[in-house]
Amino acid sequence: MLLLVVILAPVASVFYGSFRTGPPGSPDAGFTLQNWVTAYFSPSYVSALINTVWLGATVAALSLVVGGTIAWIIARTDTPGRMQLALLMIVPLMISNLITTLAWIALAAPNAGFINAYVRGWTGVRTIFNIYSFAGIVLVHVLHYASFAFLALFAALKSVDASLEEASYMVGYGPVQTSARMTLPLIAPTIATTFLVIFVFVAENFSVPTLLGTPVGFQTLPSLIYYNMAVTPSQPNLAAASGTVLVWVAIIGTILQRRFTRHSDRYVTVTGKGSRQREVRLGQWRYATFGLVALYLLLAVALPYLALVIGSLLNFLTPNLRWSAFTLDNYRVLFTEDNLTAVTNSLLLAGGGGLALTAIYVLMSFALGRVRGAWGRVTDYVTIIPTAVPALILGVGLIWTFVGLPVPIYGTMAILMIAYFLRNIGYGVRQADNAFNQVSGDLVEAARMTGASRLRAFLDVSVPIIKPAIFSLWTMLFIFIFMEVSATILLYTPATRTMPTVLWNYMGSGSQPRAFAIAVAQANIIFIVLYLAERWFKTLRTSLDK
Amino acid sequence: MAVLKVENLTKVFGATRAIDNISFDVELGDIMVIVGGSGCGKTTTLRCIAGLEDPTDGVITVDGKVVAAPGRSVPPEQRGIGMVFQSYALWPHRTVFENVAYGLQRRNLSADAAREKVTGILKQVGLSGFEDRYPSTLSGGQQQRVALARSAVLQPRLLLLDEPLSNLDAKLREQMRDELREMIKMFGMTAVHITHDQAEAMALADTMICMRSGRIEQVGSPREIYRTPANFYVADFIGACSFLTGVAVETDDESSTFLIGDAMRLRVRTRAPVQPGSKSVMAIRPDGIQIGGAMEANAENQFTATTLRETFLGSHSEYLLDVGGHRLKADSSADLTVGQACRVRIDPAKIVLVPG
Ligand SMILES: Nc1ncnc2c1ncn2[C@@H]1O[C@H](COP(=O)(O)OP(=O)(O)OP(=O)(O)O)[C@@H](O)[C@H]1O
Ligand SMILES: [Mg+2]
Numbered sequence: 001m002l003l004l005v006v007i008l009a010p011v012a013s014v015f016y017g018s019f020r021t022g023p024p025g026s027p028d029a030g031f032t033l034q035n036w037v038t039a040y041f042s043p044s045y046v047s048a049l050i051n052t053v054w055l056g057a058t059v060a061a062l063s064l065v066v067g068g069t070i071a072w073i074i075a076r077t078d079t080p081g082r083m084q085l086a087l088l089m090i091v092p093l094m095i096s097n098l099i100t101t102l103a104w105i106a107l108a109a110p111n112a113g114f115i116n117a118y119v120r121g122w123t124g125v126r127t128i129f130n131i132y133s134f135a136g137i138v139l140v141h142v143l144h145y146a147s148f149a150f151l152a153l154f155a156a157l158k159s160v161d162a163s164l165e166e167a168s169y170m171v172g173y174g175p176v177q178t179s180a181r182m183t184l185p186l187i188a189p190t191i192a193t194t195f196l197v198i199f200v201f202v203a204e205n206f207s208v209p210t211l212l213g214t215p216v217g218f219q220t221l222p223s224l225i226y227y228n229m230a231v232t233p234s235q236p237n238l239a240a241a242s243g244t245v246l247v248w249v250a251i252i253g254t255i256l257q258r259r260f261t262r263h264s265d266r267y268v269t270v271t272g273k274g275s276r277q278r279e280v281r282l283g284q285w286r287y288a289t290f291g292l293v294a295l296y297l298l299l300a301v302a303l304p305y306l307a308l309v310i311g312s313l314l315n316f317l318t319p320n321l322r323w324s325a326f327t328l329d330n331y332r333v334l335f336t337e338d339n340l341t342a343v344t345n346s347l348l349l350a351g352g353g354g355l356a357l358t359a360i361y362v363l364m365s366f367a368l369g370r371v372r373g374a375w376g377r378v379t380d381y382v383t384i385i386p387t388a389v390p391a392l393i394l395g396v397g398l399i400w401t402f403v404g405l406p407v408p409i410y411g412t413m414a415i416l417m418i419a420y421f422l423r424n425i426g427y428g429v430r431q432a433d434n435a436f437n438q439v440s441g442d443l444v445e446a447a448r449m450t451g452a453s454r455l456r457a458f459l460d461v462s463v464p465i466i467k468p469a470i471f472s473l474w475t476m477l478f479i480f481i482f483m484e485v486s487a488t489i490l491l492y493t494p495a496t497r498t499m500p501t502v503l504w505n506y507m508g509s510g511s512q513p514r515a516f517a518i519a520v521a522q523a524n525i526i527f528i529v530l531y532l533a534e535r536w537f538k539t540l541r542t543s544l545d546k
Numbered sequence: 547m548a549v550l551k552v553e554n555l556t557k558v559f560g561a562t563r564a565i566d567n568i569s570f571d572v573e574l575g576d577i578m579v580i581v582g583g584s585g586c587g588k589t590t591t592l593r594c595i596a597g598l599e600d601p602t603d604g605v606i607t608v609d610g611k612v613v614a615a616p617g618r619s620v621p622p623e624q625r626g627i628g629m630v631f632q633s634y635a636l637w638p639h640r641t642v643f644e645n646v647a648y649g650l651q652r653r654n655l656s657a658d659a660a661r662e663k664v665t666g667i668l669k670q671v672g673l674s675g676f677e678d679r680y681p682s683t684l685s686g687g688q689q690q691r692v693a694l695a696r697s698a699v700l701q702p703r704l705l706l707l708d709e710p711l712s713n714l715d716a717k718l719r720e721q722m723r724d725e726l727r728e729m730i731k732m733f734g735m736t737a738v739h740i741t742h743d744q745a746e747a748m749a750l751a752d753t754m755i756c757m758r759s760g761r762i763e764q765v766g767s768p769r770e771i772y773r774t775p776a777n778f779y780v781a782d783f784i785g786a787c788s789f790l791t792g793v794a795v796e797t798d799d800e801s802s803t804f805l806i807g808d809a810m811r812l813r814v815r816t817r818a819p820v821q822p823g824s825k826s827v828m829a830i831r832p833d834g835i836q837i838g839g840a841m842e843a844n845a846e847n848q849f850t851a852t853t854l855r856e857t858f859l860g861s862h863s864e865y866l867l868d869v870g871g872h873r874l875k876a877d878s879s880a881d882l883t884v885g886q887a888c889r890v891r892i893d894p895a896k897i898v899l900v901p902g
Contacts, residue, residue, distance in 0.1 A: 440633065440635070442631045442632075442633050442635035443635050443637055443638075445596075445598050445622070445629075445631070445635070446629070446631055446635035446636075446637070446696075447637075447648070448597075448598070448621075448622045448623050449596060449622055449623075449627065449628060449629040449697070450623075450628070450648055450649030450652075450696065450697070450700060451623045451624075451649055451652050451653075451700070452623055452648075452649075452652065453621070453623055454621075456652075460648070461637055464639045465637075465638065465639055
């Protein structure tokens with residue numbers, strides 16, 4: 001019950017606020033429809049909506065092409081080093097697209113970008129690729145989400161019953177025809193679902209279009225909302241109204257996606273017997289496919305990381321790498337008191353907060369599993385609402401919900417935790433559900449039949465079996481929280497700053513190399529966490545199996 | 547002495563009566579097999595006995611101790627009952643040895659004594675050398691044996707088995723069925739086994755219970771149930787059977803003659819008097835029909851038949867015969883060809899009148 005209030009209050013306050021002339025609670029505010037009229041009908045907002053939809057669709061389609069191709073290469077061909085490549089394919093998803101954006105600014109800014117400068121030296125072309133453009137935004141998103149599409153399609157390809165394809169071979173179709181006629185239709189629901197998920201993610205992202213689009217006049221709804229919130233004079237009520245547009249987009253996407261997921265359960269026949277699919281023998285071509293995957297990893301991980309490291313060691317962003325340009329100052333700044341606060345906060349929120357959220361989601365999953373029937377279904381649906389609400393809007397809603405309350409939550413770490421809790425509730429509860437589903441009732445009952453009490457059976461059987469899944473959930477929550485910027489950016493105060501917010505502010509004030517230094521630090525921490533998680537709990541390996 | 551007493555057991559799930567007032571006893575050292583179609587309440591019965599489900603009504607007594615009665619329920623771990631699950635439910639994160647040893651850790655037993663017991667039981671089920679393997683690396687039959695060893699090592703008063711053979715393929719199922727009976731007898735255990743496979747039931751059981759929609763249709767030894775099924779359902783469910791409907795035309799104390807259709811007269815040995823002119827259903831097992839021989843003058847229950855279908859099984863064939871327009875199943879090693887005419891005789895003592 002309390003849960004319902006916590007979940008619904010921020011959303012309700014956004015809708016309420018969108019009809020007001022001032023923030024909720026301010027004495028001289030009245031009702032108005034003006035915000036809605038502007039947000040739904042004024043030309044700049046309509047064009048932002050079109051941009052948002054167009055961007056989301058382009059990114060989703062291209063990500064599927066790139067991710068799908070790589071998934072096919074790794075799942076179905078004899079390309080060398082497939083297993084290692086598959087593990088590496090998860091990494092781009094773990095590095096936030098904000099960090100990738102910074103890296104690509106270093107690589108492809110029109111004048112100072114490393115790639116542009118290098119090509120200019122060779123060919124004299126002034127700017128081979130300008131990252132500040134629609135194409136730049138698409139590139140950064142696709143590099144990030146191709147990894148997501150890969151994971152989804154790889155799992156789908158693996159789970160297609162091999163005998164279905166073999167049957168197709170037996171009636172005389174070759175590998176290519178079989179892929180087109182059997183495999184593709186079988187995984188079509190997964191493709192549709194993945195498209196929508198990526199679409200919704202891209203449509204609610206504000207950081208990439210703000211950094212890469214705003215300078216050239218390209219606005220999406222989220223970047224416009226951020227602009228309205230952050231740039232004085234701020235217009236929060238107008239932001240709320242245009243936020244409702246985004247909520248509709250997200251809700252439609254989520255509903256469609258749920259519908260497709262239901263179908264995909266019906267189509268994809270998972271074999272328990274682990275029958276292996278036929279591998280396509282590529283001959284010499286297998287080096288080409290290896291190269292293709294390696295190229296993606298180069299563009300999505302290696303090159304950006306290198307650019308960030310070099311950029312973070314410079315006084316200012318320049319392609320002229322003379323000795324005098326190098327400095328360690330940007331890292332020294334990391335150790336000033338203010339920035340150390342941010343580092344500590346980030347680690348504390350991601351580590352301790354992530355652990356607390358893991359425990360809460362596990363308990364929720366356990367409790368929701370108990371309350372079956374109508375009440376359980378209501379709660380089930382309510383938990384997907386915050387996932388559909390864009391983070392930025394959630395931030396606005398939380399401010400309005402808590403700023404007026406007598407309890408001192410606004411401006412504390414607690415409000416950030418509430419935001420993270422709501423952001424990840426859908427994912428967290430679902431993962432916890434999956435963990436519990438691994439323990440069939442039989443296993444626990446078998447322990448009781450040998451004389452174990454309820455508690456003993458839980459400790460001896462359930463806990464060891466779900467432990468890896470729970471630790472993996474913690475790892476993922478660590479990463480999500482550690483990278484979170486969209487909700488945090490509206491909710492933090494100097495005392496509760498986090499690494500991404502500091503990075504964001506350095507970008508805003510033009511101190512790019514300092515931002516790069518923070519990005520490098522963030523990326524390194526993520527790499528360490530991922531490495532340890534893989535080492536101890538096989539997190540990456542299991543996420544490939546799912 | 548009855549190790550298990552079930553009295554008036556009832557279990558209701560929402561609107562379904564999964565078990566409807568059933569009672570039975572299981573004697574010491576017996577293997578009781580409960581057989582019935584899908585959804586008839588077998589698993590529910592077993593889970594009530596195990597304590598994994600609380601009965602809606604009824605009393606369950608194990609070894610003279612009431613373990614379940616209205617408002618009272620001993621938790622499963624204190625009932626001293628062992629159970630083998632349909633999925634085997636071997637713990638995937640423990641080795642074979644650890645699976646079997648788990649229950650012993652709670653008995654006051656020295657580590658050496660426990661080790662000895664586990665090793666001993668694994669040897670008895672033929673799994674020496676498999677101690678350090680994980681369940682996922684075992685074959686179905688081996689997993690099954692680990693599951694049995696895990697229960698047997700605790701020497702429970704009563705062992706419950708929920709369709710433990712249904713995950714195995716046909717050949718292995720037959721082999722394990724015989725081994726299972728031997729092992730249960732070897733351990734001297736009393737067992738309740740459930741299955742929906744009537745052949746498995748007959749092969750395993752000392753006593754069988756035939757269940758249908760939550761009720762008991764018949765209790766008895768496999769022989770009794772096969773030879774004198776209590777009703778149409780049991781006759782049809784257990785073993786092959788043909789049915790004829792006729793009107794009693796002549797009756798005396800020991801037998802009656804029935805007119806089936808217009809021309810076929812069949813004498814039946816009866817245990818209870820039959821009202822002349824009453825209608826009855828007769829059940830005839832394949833082994834009640836003899837094929838072959840020459841027609842004798844004035845012999846009763848003798849007919850000419852035509853073979854409609856043959857299923858060759860090696861030692862004998864199953865035939866579907868046309869006898870005066872009625873279809874009857876018979877077993878024989880006479881090697882008839884389809885369409886061939888032959889003489890058949892039906893043993894009056896092997897025909898059973900079945901109500902409804
Ligand atoms: N937990 C439950 N909740 C609701 N109904 C149940 C539950 N368990 C069993 N039932 C119902 O009770 C009836 C008997 O089920 P049970 O599992 O005992 O059948 P069964 O004889 O073991 O069948 P099978 O051979 O298919 O395993 C069925 O109609 C089933 O749907
Ligand atoms: Mg069952």
